[in-house]
Amino acid sequence: MTQLAIRTRTTPAGPVVELTGELDYDSSAQVRALFPELALRDGSQLVVDLTGVTFCDSSGITALLAARNHALAARAGISLVAVPDHISRIFQMVGLDQVFTTHPTAQAAEAAWTPPKTRP
Template identity: 80%
Template sequence: MNLLAVQTRTTPAGPVVELTGELDYDSCAQVRELLPALALQAGQQLVVDLTGVTFCDSSGITALLAARNHALAARADIALAAVPAHLGRIFHMVGLDQVFSTHPTAQAAEAAWSPPAARP
């Protein structure tokens, strides 16, 4: 068993959540409990960095969808970064590649974000 480690950091674009380990039934609650504590503003982007995720089951997918719903409720965007190939295949099979924008790194996701236009 490879426990899930969760690190968060804040960037001008919004929060970045870095996951390492197994995102599964036993660990998905950890991600879901973190979401309300994230300082996510309208127009920002939540980045979920999957670089270190070694396994993801349906509960993990549900946690990612909960993160998406959290971002949408805050009127923010969400992006996945560094999706490992083994997860990319699963995400493609279940259609998540149509739901999430993906980037090769968290830094690339941050660079692709653009702040909302200033309102007059």
């Protein structure tokens, strides 16, 4: 078992959450508790970087869906980056590849983000 490490940083587009290790029943509560603490604003983007995720079970997927729900409630976007092949296959099997926007890197997700237009 590899304990999950969580690192967050802020970009002009919004917060980036980097996960490393196993995203499973034991760690998913910690991940779910993190998302409401993140400052999201209307039009910003939450990026969840899965580069270092070595395992993901249904609890981990539920945590990612909670992140999506948090972003949508804040009228923000969400992107998953560097989704490992083993997680990507699961997403395809259950249709989550149609729910989440994915990018190869956090930089690519930020480059694809469109800042909200300011109202006059």
